[in-house]
Amino acid sequence: MMSFEQYNDIQPHIVKMLKNSYKKNRLSHAYLFEGEKGTQKKAIAIEFAKMMYCKDNAKPCDDCLNCSRIMHQNHPNVIVISPDGNTIKKEQILFLQEEYTKTTLEKGPKVYIIEHIDRMSVNAINSLLKFIEEPKQDTYIILITETIHRILPTITSRCQVLSFKTVPRKRMIQYLTEHGTTEEIATIVSTMTNDINVAFDISDxxxxxxxxxxxxxxxxxxxxxxxxxLLLLDRQKFYASKNKKLVEWFLDLLLEYNRDIQKVMLGKQSITFQSQKELIRLASTTYNQDKIIQNINSILNAKIKLNYNANLSLLLDQLMITLKT
Structure with missing residues (x-):
């Protein structure tokens, strides 16, 4: 888990605005955090809550009891709601409203964080509107979405909307290398995710x-x-454990390698697999454009099938046969 100060490197405009609003006592009662997956919306919402309770205030220490309880989501005044299955149900919002009206044993502001509000049922939306229309003092609600276009204007108009930006690839590479990852691995990992925390997990x-x-x-x-x-694939046998994550990584990197070949074909110099420049140049003269496009499409199709729980061994064997022809 990164600190609030480290998130300032990832989403500087968001962190600065929240900290300044807190220091000047100008916080909004309702925020809508919107942005692509991996832009640290929930993480910064949690940091917002820690800011309210930490003895260091605008710079949460991450060590005190309050920071620890909020981080582990067991603080009575900080409640996180996530979809129950595919949707957020009316009952979840009613639970929130019930908590809202209770008098807690612990003093301090109440912070409610609701993830994926675009997945709300109609009844839940109606209940939420009533909730944010009648704000109480020292009560804050943070709504989170990756698809703001699906949020009703009646909700967005009642919130302060904060737009989270995707972390630029160069910045992610720089951040990973600053924290001990080699530049080549950082460059490869940066193609696999735009979430800096996930990037750290992958690189480790x-x-x-x-x-x-x-x-x-x-x-x-x-x-x-x-x-x-097929012999190389069989020797590795990473699919034998039915580890879908590893197969997904394999397909992602196979796709990126073929995109590197396509880039060199088009006269571009910037590639991900820098240590493979000579082999990629050889491939760019061995393949034609139709073949490399076929390879890329075949890998993309395999990624789609992977999401539908296809047999991993059969999926990869078929892909190798297709790439070989």
Whole structure:
């Protein structure tokens, strides 16, 4: 978990605005945090709550009892609501309203955080409107969405909307390298997610290097036609454990490698797999545009099938056969 100060590097305009509003006692009673997945909306909402209770105030310490309780979501005055299944139900908002009217044993402001409000049922939306139309002193609600276009104007008009920006790829690479990741790994990881916390988790995962090596070996086998790709895949057997995450990483990196080949074909110099420049140049002269487009589409189709719980072994075997032809 990053600190509020570190989030200032990721979403500086958001953090600065919230801290200044807090210091000047000008906080809005209702905020709408909107932005793409991975832009740290929920994390900063949690930091907002810690700011209210930490002894260090605008700079939460992350060590005190209040910070710890809020971080682990067991503070009675800070409530986080997430979808129950596919939707946020009316009963969840009614629970929120019930908590809203209670007198708590602990003094301090109440903070309510609702994730994915675009998934609210109609009844839940009506209940929410009543909730935010009648604000109490020292009560704050933060609504979170990745799809603001799906939010009713009656809700957005009652909130202060804060738009979270996607972390630029160069900034993510810089941030990862500043915290001990090699530049090559940071560059590769930056293509796999736009969430800085997920990026740290991926870069620290012991399986990542094995997946990168496998992608490079398979691409070399496909380009030079000196080894059977299916044998390389079978030797790794990372799909035997039914680890969908590793298969997803494999497909993501295989896709990025082929996009690197396409970039070189188009005369571009900036590629992700920097250590593979020579092999990628060879591939750019071995393949034609139709073949590389076919490869990219085949990998994209495999990614779609993966989301539908296809048999992992069969999925990858079929992909290798397609890429080989």
């Amino acid at each position: 995962d012991k399986d990542l290097l094995n997946i990168i090596d496998l992608v490079i070996e398979i691409e070399e086998a496909l380009i030079k036609k000196n080894t059977e790709p």
